[in-house]
Amino acid sequence: MxxxxxxxxxxxxxxxxxxxxxxxxxxxxxxxxxxxxxxxxxxxxxxxxxxxxxxxxxxxxxxxxxxxxxxxxxxxxxxxxxxxxxxxxxxxxxxxxxxxxxxxxxxxxxxxxxxxxxxxxxxxxxxxxxxxxxxxxxxxxxxxxxxxxxxxxxxxxxxxxxxxxxxxxxxxxxxxxxxxxxxxxxxxxxxxxxxxxxxxxxxxxxxxxxxxxxxxxxxxxxxxxxxxxxxxxxxxxxxxxPPAIQDLEPRIAGVIDGTPAGRADIRPGDLIVSVNKVRPLTRVQAFNEIYKTASPVLKIKRGDEQKYVRLDKNSRERSGLVMDYDIDPDLIKDINRVIRRRRVSKALVLTSELAGPVINMALKQFYQGAAEIRVVVVRNRFFGGSIKAAGLLTIKDFQIALADFFNEHPGWQPELVLLPGLAFDHQGRDLTDLSYMDLGEKYGTVIDIL
CATH class of the missing domain: 3.20.20.70 (Aldolase class I)
Incomplete structure (x- = not known):
């Protein structure tokens, strides 16, 4: 290079x-x-x-x-x-x-x-x-x-x-x-x-x-x-x-001392019910909304008790809240947007071993489109070992996963295959310098990345 x-x-x-x-x-x-x-x-x-x-x-x-x-x-x-x-x-x-x-x-x-x-x-x-x-x-x-x-x-x-x-x-x-x-x-x-x-x-x-x-x-x-x-x-x-994500509830994992959250009597284990009267769907959404908002008002649930707290902070100032990373609901919106733009009725979402359970939970809870979506968890065979992250998946991994899927489901042909954007650089190439566009030519279907 x-x-x-x-x-x-x-x-x-x-x-x-x-x-x-x-x-x-x-x-x-x-x-x-x-x-x-x-x-x-x-x-x-x-x-x-x-x-x-x-x-x-x-x-x-x-x-x-x-x-x-x-x-x-x-x-x-x-x-x-x-x-x-x-x-x-x-x-x-x-x-x-x-x-x-x-x-x-x-x-x-x-x-x-x-x-x-x-x-x-x-x-x-x-x-x-x-x-x-x-x-x-x-x-x-x-x-x-x-x-x-x-x-x-x-x-x-x-x-x-x-x-x-x-x-x-x-x-x-x-x-x-x-x-x-x-x-x-x-x-x-x-x-x-x-x-x-x-x-x-x-x-x-x-x-x-x-x-x-x-x-x-x-x-x-x-x-x-x-x-x-x-x-x-x-x-x-x-x-x-990696965290153990069992659900998408915006529950607080920790609070940093001396921060707006630390001064507001927020505790680990508290559940964020709303941010400025809007219910966050996931941890990521709650965290991002709090970060970008000045003086947000949070409704907190602690056991059977619920209360409102205001975080004295500026926009884009850290709150001091610590939360495990789950998923941004906008990803599900993006999936629906691509499906509607492509006008397809069947879509296949390929994801990593780490993200698979979370993607499935989010689709079940938030996806409201008409298209049929199936999720395929892709094993990282290229790197092997204990590697399970999306950013280290390669075109060869996706090829093997697609071949296995088509062999196991010969009667189900997706019109659209969606790949995790983390696996590709800004030119659409993986870590081995192969382009995701090569997959579309091989399998005769539309390929897109998110």
């Missing part, structure tokens, strides 16, 4: 997600890093440390109303450790000078955040750190991340707390390697150091992962049980990923 194509990916991420890649360089060798488990044909791209001029150009495509996101690998650009960038202080000052009141959100492994750097972040103002600690023990962090200065890195949350730089912690849970006690200790340590939230993530591994990294199916339910127990002990909101 030439430099212009890489730049197109960068600018697309800037426009659509306020994403600012700085470098692909990383000073750790995390054993769970997905980049080492990718098949050779996967199209992801490394970048050298970007110049101030390149960063300034990217900033010109961003929206100052939303946080600038640094260091989070959510596009085809591999993002490394931001603080390895040789000009990181000047780069961050450039961002602050350009967007004076905008939050700067930085994902980091914390190894390079010494006291001087943390003081600089505090001086910049409105910096939020997403700290990938993963283990609060020297042995655990050295094993999981290859950290040769683990003791120093583990002190990072203390520095952030002392200098009042807000941060969120994350733990990639690998109890089969470090033990459950290490996972539990790390979560408690982050809570004691003042993390606003803590994400506990079960890592995915591909078919190319070494046997030592693979784990059995019992780990996820055990992890969820641990998180459930710790939620009763700790005030810090804990987020387990």
């Amino acid at each position: 030439n430099e212009n194509q890489v730049e197109n990916y960068i600018l697309h991420g800037a426009v659509n997600g306020n994403i600012l890649p700085l470098t692909s360089m990383c000073n750790m060798r995390c054993i769970f890093c997905s980049h080492s488990q990718n098949p050779s044909c996967v199209r992801v791209y490394r970048i050298a440390p970007r110049s101030a001029a390149e960063v300034a150009r990217t900033l010109s495509f961003m929206d100052r109303a939303y946080p600038v996101v640094i260091g989070e690998s959510v596009t085809r650009i591999i993002e490394g450790e931001p603080f390895t960038h040789p000009g990181i202080e000047d780069i961050l000052q450039l961002v602050r000078d350009r967007f004076t009141g905008t939050t700067i959100q930085i994902t980091t492994n914390g190894s390079l955040l010494d006291e001087s750097m943390v003081k600089m972040l505090k001086t910049l103002g409105k910096v939020v750190i997403n700290l990938s600690l993963n283990s609060a023990t020297e042995a655990g962090r050295a094993l999981l991340m290859g950290d040769k200065s683990a003791l120093s890195s583990i002190k990072c949350p203390i520095l952030l707390q002392e200098h009042k730089v807000p941060f969120h912690g994350s733990v990639v849970a690998m109890p089969h390697l470090v033990g459950w006690q290490d996972v539990c200790k790390t979560i408690k340590y982050l809570s004691e150091c003042g993390a606003q939230t803590i994400r506990i993530l079960l890592p995915g591994y591909s078919r190319l992962a070494p046997a030592a990294l693979q784990f059995g199916p019992s780990v996820l339910p055990e992890l969820r049980l641990l998180v459930t127990r710790l939620r009763k002990e700790l005030s810090t909101p804990l987020i387990c990923e």
